[in-house]
Amino acid sequence: MEKILIPVDSSEFSKRAVEEGVKMAKAFGSRVILLYVANTRINYSSYEINLSAQVLQELADGEVKYAETMLDALKETFGDMADRVETVIREGHEVDEIVDYAKESDADMLIVGSHGTGSILRRASLGSVTSKILHHVDKPVLVVK
Numbered sequence: 001m002e003k004i005l006i007p008v009d010s011s012e013f014s015k016r017a018v019e020e021g022v023k024m025a026k027a028f029g030s031r032v033i034l035l036y037v038a039n040t041r042i043n044y045s046s047y048e049i050n051l052s053a054q055v056l057q058e059l060a061d062g063e064v065k066y067a068e069t070m071l072d073a074l075k076e077t078f079g080d081m082a083d084r085v086e087t088v089i090r091e092g093h094e095v096d097e098i099v100d101y102a103k104e105s106d107a108d109m110l111i112v113g114s115h116g117t118g119s120i121l122r123r124a125s126l127g128s129v130t131s132k133i134l135h136h137v138d139k140p141v142l143v144v145k
Contacts, residue, residue, distance in 0.1 A: 001028045005107035007035045007098045007133070008074060013113025017144040018074050021111045024142075025081055032085045033107060034074055036067040037097040064089060095132045102137045109140040 006021045008014045018034070025032050038060075071087040078085050090097040102110055112130050134141055 001030050001108045003031045003033065003105070003107045005033045005035060005102055005105060005110045007037070007094075007101075007110065007112055008070070009036070009094075009113075010070060011113055011115060013115045013144065015074075015113075017111045017113040017142075018077060020142065020144050022078055022081075024111070025078065025084065030084070030108075032078065032081075033088055033105065034071050034085060035088045035090065035098065035101055036071055037094045038063045038067050038089055038091045039094070060091075064091070094129050095136075098129070098133055099136045102133070102139060107139065109142065110137060111142045111144060114143050114145045 001024070004021055004024060006017055008018060021032055024030060067089045068087075071089070075082050075085045075087055088101070090101060110133065112133055114130055130143060134143070
């Protein structure tokens with residue numbers, strides 16, 4: 001297993017997926033890609049105020065800056081293997097970007113958290129993003145609870 005793709009967000013399940021990724025990368029000497037999808041799209045219908053283009057850009061820039069900081073911190077959890085970890089930020093819809101990146105990349109497998117930041121029914125089923133990844137990616141996927 002040469003390369004492992006780990007899509008991440010700020011959820012506890014995502015942190016657990018990274019912990020598993022550290023174990024697997026060390027066991028197999030794998031390279032790792034930490035992928036964060038920045039949601040830079042604003043749902044205008046949820047706002048009753050008009051936001052200027054400048055404010056919208058500042059919100060998007062803030063999301064990307066947050067992603068950079070989080071990915072740097074997660075990369076450090078790999079310790080002496082941090083030089084074998086690549087961080088990637090894509091912008092757009094989580095599922096589409098993760099599935100597209102998984103298909104485009106030469107990753108051998110994915111490690112994902114069972115639920116992300118948007119999950120409400122944590123005990124009832126898999127999170128919607130994880131479920132869609134399982135249905136649309138043709139590579140092995142390890143789901144971490």
